[in-house]
Amino acid sequence: MFAIFKREFRAYFTSPLGYVFLAIFYAFSGLFFYIFALSVGSTDISSVFLMMFMVLMVFVPLLTMRLLSEDKKQKTDQLTLTAPVSLLSIVMGKFLAAYAIFAIGVAVMPVYGFVMSTFAKVSWLPIWGNTVGLLLLGGIFVSIGLFVSSLTENQMIAAIGSFFINLMILLMNTLTSALPTGFLQDVLSSISVYSRYSQITNGIFSLSSLIFFVSVIFIFLFLTVRVLEKRRWA
Amino acid sequence: MIEVKNLTKRYGSKTAVSNISFTAEESEILGFLGPNGAGKSTTMNILTGYLSSTEGEAKINGIDILEEPVKAKQMIGYLPEQPPLYLDMTVMEYLKFVYGLKKCKLPINSHLKEICDLVKITDVKDRVIKNLSKGYKQRVGLAQALVGNPPVLILDEPTVGLDPKQIIEIRALIKKLGKNHTVILSSHILPEIQAVCDKIVIINRGKVVANDSADNLARNMSADHKLVIRCEGASTDVKKLLSSIPGMDEVFVNRENVEEGVSEYFLNAKPGTDIRREVSKRLASRNYTLLMMKSSELTLEEVFLKITTGDIYGNVADSVDKLKFTK
Numbered sequence A: 001m002f003a004i005f006k007r008e009f010r011a012y013f014t015s016p017l018g019y020v021f022l023a024i025f026y027a028f029s030g031l032f033f034y035i036f037a038l039s040v041g042s043t044d045i046s047s048v049f050l051m052m053f054m055v056l057m058v059f060v061p062l063l064t065m066r067l068l069s070e071d072k073k074q075k076t077d078q079l080t081l082t083a084p085v086s087l088l089s090i091v092m093g094k095f096l097a098a099y100a101i102f103a104i105g106v107a108v109m110p111v112y113g114f115v116m117s118t119f120a121k122v123s124w125l126p127i128w129g130n131t132v133g134l135l136l137l138g139g140i141f142v143s144i145g146l147f148v149s150s151l152t153e154n155q156m157i158a159a160i161g162s163f164f165i166n167l168m169i170l171l172m173n174t175l176t177s178a179l180p181t182g183f184l185q186d187v188l189s190s191i192s193v194y195s196r197y198s199q200i201t202n203g204i205f206s207l208s209s210l211i212f213f214v215s216v217i218f219i220f221l222f223l224t225v226r227v228l229e230k231r232r233w234a
Numbered sequence B: 001m002i003e004v005k006n007l008t009k010r011y012g013s014k015t016a017v018s019n020i021s022f023t024a025e026e027s028e029i030l031g032f033l034g035p036n037g038a039g040k041s042t043t044m045n046i047l048t049g050y051l052s053s054t055e056g057e058a059k060i061n062g063i064d065i066l067e068e069p070v071k072a073k074q075m076i077g078y079l080p081e082q083p084p085l086y087l088d089m090t091v092m093e094y095l096k097f098v099y100g101l102k103k104c105k106l107p108i109n110s111h112l113k114e115i116c117d118l119v120k121i122t123d124v125k126d127r128v129i130k131n132l133s134k135g136y137k138q139r140v141g142l143a144q145a146l147v148g149n150p151p152v153l154i155l156d157e158p159t160v161g162l163d164p165k166q167i168i169e170i171r172a173l174i175k176k177l178g179k180n181h182t183v184i185l186s187s188h189i190l191p192e193i194q195a196v197c198d199k200i201v202i203i204n205r206g207k208v209v210a211n212d213s214a215d216n217l218a219r220n221m222s223a224d225h226k227l228v229i230r231c232e233g234a235s236t237d238v239k240k241l242l243s244s245i246p247g248m249d250e251v252f253v254n255r256e257n258v259e260e261g262v263s264e265y266f267l268n269a270k271p272g273t274d275i276r277r278e279v280s281k282r283l284a285s286r287n288y289t290l291l292m293m294k295s296s297e298l299t300l301e302e303v304f305l306k307i308t309t310g311d312i313y314g315n316v317a318d319s320v321d322k323l324k325f326t327k
């Protein structure tokens, strides 16, 4: 697992991909930070976190698109899949590599807190809560992207496919709010990633949300392992 | 060491490999010979755990590749048809990655240096793989298979696309590796298999059509009682002259006038009869100068061609007989 993690992590910096993703992350979060906090003199940056949902929904797929698709295309999967390692450790190594890049991006968020603390009093709890929320959201986007990249040899298709699923997650929330209040709406909103994430940005961080996010991540990692397993029987 | 039993692989309704069995003993080089599409790569992918078989089993040192994949894979070094290289890495970075991936325990620097020296890639070890020539890429692929010093090497057409000098080098290397590894080597080139292997399995359209030691296959092929000659004289006359030799079954004029006044004949005598002296004497008695005489044994190549293009499966010797003189 560590060998794969190391290789993939390094690959983000031998190609422009890692730099591009981080540049986009910093540029957008910086822009939102300016718009929602600096320019209006507010120290509440939860809107920044909420807006990052849209940005990451589009750009995390770039981070994950080649993780497994490129291995299949270049036939390097014949090395990894015939090495004496389990499928899970291959999948985890790939996941953690992309996730590490994502986390390096997220690390900028507390920095904005420090910037504000130089000229105003900042309440740190929501910032840390939001940061953890963003890390969980990233886990979901990365695991979805990894899953989709296991389905195709074409990285473009992988990127578009995972963007599409992320979009569905967002649309599911719109659908939920369009429904009449009642049981169905309760169920849908409890499995809506976006509504749970926006709750976190509103300062509501529940244990059930934590469990929900972690479960979704594991479901997609599990599905990815299944896809690789299944492919052997093709 | 390697045991393949009744292996079948179907892709949907297409059968790529059908009920094949063979074994390779320790320190044996087994040649896996067949034309493109015969099912060589499919078989090797099953042996290495990349694909699952539809039916049948493959065991490495008694360990089933499907039941205990990690344990079985530990014993295998695999060079697939297309070397599985990460083009964005340098050779050394790549080999270190493979070392980590295989959870190798040998001392890293000396082990990798030894491999680089063996496959002669030391001078490119800091180059990015993308920029290497095909020959070097192939060798890096081979180096990758050797990492961890696995007792079994599975090499899928390792010399394809190399120039003749590189081919000779790689063959010599494989031969050397065969002294202390069990090697399965696939190829669609017969002389390659002949030059390197102890045992030959010929496969066509997913079926094993011959499975024997290299020596035995060659012996089956030789036949002193079957000659090709060229001599002077009118062909009808020569034919009549030689047909009456005791033990002669058939005299066949292969080509009239290969040179001015010289024709080529196939002579087929009963097995075990040596007709060479009698042929020479009789021709001399008529002053027909003998210009060439050789035993008409087929090269493995011709047999291979026949087996793999014709519809005769099964016994090699049988198809050899059928091939001879049926021009």
Ligand SMILES: Nc1ncnc2c1ncn2[C@@H]1O[C@H](COP(=O)(O)OP(=O)(O)O)[C@@H](O)[C@H]1O
Pocket: B011, B014, B015, B016, B034, B035, B036, B037, B038, B039, B040, B041, B042, B043
């Ligand atoms: N993924 C696949 N799907 C369907 N057919 C395949 C697949 N891979 C190989 N085949 C078919 O299986 C047969 C054997 O292929 P292969 O093992 O690659 O042969 P070889 O290595 O001897 O050239 C071929 O007819 C090939 O077209």
Ligand SMILES: [Mg+2]
Pocket: B037, B040, B041, B042, B081, B156
């Ligand atoms: Mg092949």
